[in-house]
Amino acid sequence: xxxxxxxxxxxxxxxxxxxxxxxxxxxxxxxxxxxxxxxxxxxxxxxxxxxxxxxxxxxxxxxxxxxxxxxxxxxxxxxxxxxxxxxxxxxxxxxxxxxxxxxxxxxxxxxxxxxxxxxxxxxxxxxxxxxxxxxxxxxxxxxxxxxxxxxxxxxxxxxxxxxxxxxxxxxxxxxxxxxxxxxxxxxxxxxxxxxxxxxxxxxxxxxxxxxxxxxxxxxxxxxxxxxxxxxxxxxxxxxxxxxxxxxxxxxxxxxxxxxxxxxxxxxxxxxxxxxxxxxxxxxxxxxxxxxxxxxxxxxxxxxxxxxxxxxxxxxxxxxxxxxxxxxxxxxxxxxxxx
Numbered sequence: 001x002x003x004x005x006x007x008x009x010x011x012x013x014x015x016x017x018x019x020x021x022x023x024x025x026x027x028x029x030x031x032x033x034x035x036x037x038x039x040x041x042x043x044x045x046x047x048x049x050x051x052x053x054x055x056x057x058x059x060x061x062x063x064x065x066x067x068x069x070x071x072x073x074x075x076x077x078x079x080x081x082x083x084x085x086x087x088x089x090x091x092x093x094x095x096x097x098x099x100x101x102x103x104x105x106x107x108x109x110x111x112x113x114x115x116x117x118x119x120x121x122x123x124x125x126x127x128x129x130x131x132x133x134x135x136x137x138x139x140x141x142x143x144x145x146x147x148x149x150x151x152x153x154x155x156x157x158x159x160x161x162x163x164x165x166x167x168x169x170x171x172x173x174x175x176x177x178x179x180x181x182x183x184x185x186x187x188x189x190x191x192x193x194x195x196x197x198x199x200x201x202x203x204x205x206x207x208x209x210x211x212x213x214x215x216x217x218x219x220x221x222x223x224x225x226x227x228x229x230x231x232x233x234x235x236x237x238x239x240x241x242x243x244x245x246x247x248x249x250x251x252x253x254x255x256x257x258x259x260x261x262x263x264x265x266x267x268x269x270x271x272x273x274x275x276x277x278x279x280x281x282x283x284x285x286x287x288x289x290x291x292x293x294x295x296x297x298x299x300x301x302x303x304x305x306x307x308x309x310x311x312x313x314x315x316x317x318x319x320x321x322x323x324x325x326x327x328x329x330x331x332x333x334x335x336x337x338x
Contacts, residue, residue, distance in 0.1 A: 002043035010039035061091045062303060063111035063119045065104055065131075067146070068219065069096040071247055072275040073292060074122065077145065080296030081120060088304050090117070097124045099185075099219060105130030112139065118303045122146050125187040140306040144299040145290075146189050154312040156299040158290040160272060161197040163319040167270055167288060168201035170321065171240055174328050176268060180213035180238035182227045182248045191219075194244040194272055213238055217248045224251025232259060232267075240268040240327060246275045249285060268327040284324035291317045 008015045013032055020028045021036040028036075039045070064081050066074040082092045093114065095107025104121075105128045111119060118140035121131060127148045135141050135153050147155040171179060181198050184191030199209045212234055215227030224243055231238055232255065243249035249271035256263055263269045263283060271278070274289035298315045306312040323329060 002045040004045070006043055007036065007039045007045050010043060011035040058117055058307075059115050060089060061093060061114070061116045062300070063093050063095065063107075063114075063116040065095045065097055065107045065111070065119070065121045067097055067099055067122045067124050068247075069094070069098075071219070071245070071273075072277070073246060073273045073290070074145075076292045077122075077296045080293040081144075081300055084297040084300040085304075088300065090300075090304065099124050101125050101128035104128045108134050118142070118307045120144050120299050120303055123148050123188070125185065127151065140303060142299050142303040142306065142312065144295060149189070154302050154306070154314045156295055156302055156315045157317075158295060158319045159316050160194060160288055160290070160319040161200075163288040163321045164194065164197040164272075165201045165204070166321040167242070167286070168198070168205065168207075170286075170323060171268070171270070171327060172205045172207070174268075176239045176327070177207060178213070178236065178239040179207065179209070180215065180231050180241050181209070182215045182217045182224050182241065182243040182252060184217060184219045184244045184248075186216075188219075191244065198242060217244065219245045219247060221247045221251035221254070224248030225255045226251075228252040228255035232256070232261075237267065240270065243269070243271045246271055246273040246278070246287070249287075250277075253281065253285075263326050264328040270327055274322050278324070281326075283326050285326045286324045286329070287322050288319050289322050290319045 004015055004018050008018045013036060017028060017032055018036050021033050062085050064078060066078055068074055078094055085092045093111060095111060097104035097107060101124050104124045108130045112134060119134060120142050122145045123131065123143060135151050141153050143153050143155045145157055147157060179202060181195060183195045186192050202209050215230060217223035217227050228241055231241060241252050243252050249269060252269055256267055261267060269285060271285055271287040274287035278285040278287055294317055302312040302315065325331065
């Protein structure tokens with residue numbers, strides 16, 4: 001493997017000149033820079049990233065701790081984060097918390113040990129000790145999708161309240177009056193916010209939200225299945241089940257089909273967090289879509305601003321309702337509403 005001395009000999013310059021070229025120092029002449037880069041390419045030289053990080057106190061690496069890598073929403077988020085980071089000259093190391101605070105802390109500690117330059121986190125709960133310590137001790141950090149109240153960290157997220165209001169108005173216009181929700185964990189901001197938005201939207205149409213129509217899920221498919229089975233066992237089951245994330249919606253769909261029932265003929269189904277699969281289900285599922293790619297890119301830019309000494313900004317983007325056919329819409333229906 002070629003060394004920096006080999007590059008210097010090939011280019012006919014000093015080792016110091018090669019180092020300056022590789023670190024993009026402005027004092028190097030264009031002619032020397034050309035010779036050095038040609039030697040780098042000819043020899044296949046790769047700079048030692050670890051040694052460089054010790055000199056510059058930067059690794060050009062970001063950490064991303066997501067709540068559940070099996071959730072298509074977070075998979076898409078991670079992809080957009082990696083693409084934007086690469087475009088800005090950074091690499092990304094990903095940790096999957098699997099909705100567990102202890103795993104979240106494990107990944108945070110491991111990433112900090114690897115001397116990452118900054119950390120993106122979608123918190124699994126109200127704040128695990130290791131993650132809170134990292135935020136309070138000055139680690140460059142941005143919360144994405146979820147956040148923790150009272151922690152002074154920039155937040156990049158979608159505001160789904162307007163889209164939930166649009167969904168409830170849409171369901172009301174279709175004639176539905178008994179609407180239930182499969183909620184996410186109350187300890188997460190997204191879990192509590194979606195229930196609150198749903199309750200408010202129902203109230204605007206004079207509709208109640210009985211406690212029996214609030215099922216506690218955990219953003220996993222099995223909880224969607226379990227909660228929906230409970231709804232179907234009620235003396236007066238709901239006409240619509242609104243799942244507060246995509247995996248719980250798929251679990252709800254399984255529960256309905258296991259009873260030999262049909263969507264939407266026997267019960268309607270809607271979801272928060274649209275995913276590509278929803279257009280392929282029978283029927284295609286009406287859902288609230290978050291601007292996932294835009295969220296990931298904005299989160300990286302906010303974190304890089306923080307790392308590079310620019311003031312980072314919190315960002316809130318709108319979600320939107322995507323109307324399909326799982327709530328009794330006409331067969332030709334398939335549209336988005338802002």
